[in-house]
Amino acid sequence: MQARIHSTLLDKVDFSERIVNGFRRAIREALQYVGRTAPNPPVGCAILDEQGNILTVAAHHQAGALHAEALALQQCKELGVWDRISDVIVTLEPCNHTGRTPPCSEALLKTPAKRIWIGIKDPNPYVAGAGHIRLREGGKDVILLEEHSSEIAQYWHQQCIDLLAPFTKFMLEQKTWITVKQAMNMTGSMVPPKGQKTFTSQKSLTLAHQLRRGTEAIITGVNTIKMDIPSFTVRHVPDHPDVTRLLVICSQVKEKLEDALSEHYIKQAKANGFSLLLCNDLEQLPELLYAHKVMWAMVEAGPVLLQEFRQRQLWDEWLTIRQQAQGEDDVAIISKHPACPTRQLLSDVQFLFEKEDLCSLVS
Ligand SMILES: NC(=O)C1=CN([C@@H]2O[C@H](COP(=O)(O)OP(=O)(O)OC[C@H]3O[C@@H](n4cnc5c(N)ncnc54)[C@H](OP(=O)(O)O)[C@@H]3O)[C@@H](O)[C@H]2O)C=CC1
Numbered sequence: 001m002q003a004r005i006h007s008t009l010l011d012k013v014d015f016s017e018r019i020v021n022g023f024r025r026a027i028r029e030a031l032q033y034v035g036r037t038a039p040n041p042p043v044g045c046a047i048l049d050e051q052g053n054i055l056t057v058a059a060h061h062q063a064g065a066l067h068a069e070a071l072a073l074q075q076c077k078e079l080g081v082w083d084r085i086s087d088v089i090v091t092l093e094p095c096n097h098t099g100r101t102p103p104c105s106e107a108l109l110k111t112p113a114k115r116i117w118i119g120i121k122d123p124n125p126y127v128a129g130a131g132h133i134r135l136r137e138g139g140k141d142v143i144l145l146e147e148h149s150s151e152i153a154q155y156w157h158q159q160c161i162d163l164l165a166p167f168t169k170f171m172l173e174q175k176t177w178i179t180v181k182q183a184m185n186m187t188g189s190m191v192p193p194k195g196q197k198t199f200t201s202q203k204s205l206t207l208a209h210q211l212r213r214g215t216e217a218i219i220t221g222v223n224t225i226k227m228d229i230p231s232f233t234v235r236h237v238p239d240h241p242d243v244t245r246l247l248v249i250c251s252q253v254k255e256k257l258e259d260a261l262s263e264h265y266i267k268q269a270k271a272n273g274f275s276l277l278l279c280n281d282l283e284q285l286p287e288l289l290y291a292h293k294v295m296w297a298m299v300e301a302g303p304v305l306l307q308e309f310r311q312r313q314l315w316d317e318w319l320t321i322r323q324q325a326q327g328e329d330d331v332a333i334i335s336k337h338p339a340c341p342t343r344q345l346l347s348d349v350q351f352l353f354e355k356e357d358l359c360s361l362v363s
C-alpha cells in the first residue's frame with residue numbers, strides 16, 4: 001500500500017520537454033568522451049535555469065579531470081550565470097566522497113539549484129546511494145529516475161544504463177565489456193576482395209571507426225595481422241587526442257606470431273598509439289584485459305577467431321555489418337544484456353534487425 005502511494009506521488013513529477021532535452025544534451029556530451037574516461041565512467045551534466053533554458057552542458061573528460069557536475073558548475077561561474085542555476089541534470093549519481101576531486105554532492109549543495117535530476121544511482125556498492133541521500137538531507141529536491149514508473153523516466157534511465165554499461169560490468173564483475181564487430185559481404189564471406197582490407201560502405205566504415213574511438217582495446221588474430229597489415233586507427237571520425245589503445249593479438253603458435261609481427265609492424269602500431277599485447281590463451285583474455293584497465297574492447301578478427309569467441313561466449317554485444325548491395329549495408333546488433341552501449345554510441349545508425357541467429361552469422 002505504502003509503495004503505491006509513493007509511486008503515485010513520484011509520478012506527479014513534471015518531466016517537461018526542457019528536462020528531457022537536458023538529459024539528451026548531457027548524454028550526448030558524455031558520449032563524446034567514451035573511450036577516454038577509463039577506468040572512470042563517462043558522465044554528462046546539463047544545468048538549466050528556472051525557465052528551463054540550458055545554461056551549460058559538460059562531461060567528465062578523463063580520469064583525474066573534473067567530474068561532469070564540477071565542470072558544469074565551473075562553467076556557470078565563468079559565464080556569470082551562477083545565480084540562475086535551477087535544475088541540475090546529471091547522468092550518474094553525484095559522488096559523495098573525496099577521491100582525486102572533492103565530493104560533487106557538497107559542491108551542488110552550495111549552489112542555488114532547486115532540483116537535482118539523477119539518471120542512475122552509482123553502481124559501486126560501496127558508495128551507491130550516498131550522493132543522492134546527502135543532497136536530500138541538504139535540502140535539495142532530488143529526482144532519481146529509477147524511482148519513477150513513467151515511460152519517459154524509464155526511457156532516460158535506460159539511456160543512462162546504456163551509457164554506463166561497460167563501467168558497470170568492469171566495476172561489479174571485474175570484466176571488460178566486449179563488442180564483436182563482424183563485416184560480411186553479400187555471399188556471407190568475411191574475406192575482402194584481393195588487394196583490399198575492407199568492403200563495407202563508407203557509412204559502415206565510419207560506424208566501425210566510431211566504435212574504435214569508444215573502446216580502449218582492439219582484439220584481433222595473427223592471421224589478420226599477416227594478411228591485412230591492419231592499422232586499426234580511427235580515421236573516419238576525429239579521434240580523441242593523445243589516446244593510447246591496446247592491440248591484443250591472439251595466437252597460439254609462436255612461429256606464426258614471429259612471422260606476422262615484423263619489426264616494421266610493431267613500429268607502425270606504436271606510432272599509431274597502440275601498446276601491443278599477445279594472448280595465447282583465450283581463457284586468460286578477460287583477466288588480461290581487466291589487468292590493463294580496459295573497460296570496453298572491440299574484436300576485429302576473421303572467422304576462425306570469431307568462432308572461438310562465439311563458442312566461449314566471450315562477448316557482450318555482437319555487431320554485424322552485412323553488405324546488401326554495393327555501398328549499402330544492413331547493420332544488426334545483439335546484446336546479451338538489457339543494456340546496449342554500442343547502439344547508443346552509434347545512435348545515428350539505423351539498426352535493422354536485432355534478433356538474428358548467431359549460428360548462421362558466424363559460419
Ligand atoms: N570482415 C571482417 O569483419 C574481418 C575480416 N577479416 C579477414 O579474415 C581473414 C583472416 O581470418 P582468420 O583466419 O580467422 O584470422 P584471425 O587472425 O583473425 O584469427 C585466427 C587466428 O587466431 C588465433 N587463435 C585462434 N584460436 C585461438 C585461441 N584459442 N587462443 C589464441 N589464439 C587463437 C590463431 O592463431 P595461431 O594459429 O597462431 O594459433 C589463428 O590463426 C582475412 O582475410 C581478413 O581480411 C579480418 C578481420 C575482420
Ligand SMILES: Nc1c(N[C@@H]2O[C@H](COP(=O)(O)O)[C@@H](O)[C@H]2O)[nH]c(=O)[nH]c1=O
Pocket residue numbers: 183190192197198199200204205208220224228229230231232233300301
Ligand atoms: N573487412 C572489413 C573490416 N575488417 C577489419 O578492418 C581491418 C582494416 O583496418 P584498417 O587497416 O584500419 O583499415 C581489417 O584488418 C579487419 O580487421 N572492417 C570493416 O569495417 N569493414 C570491412 O569490410
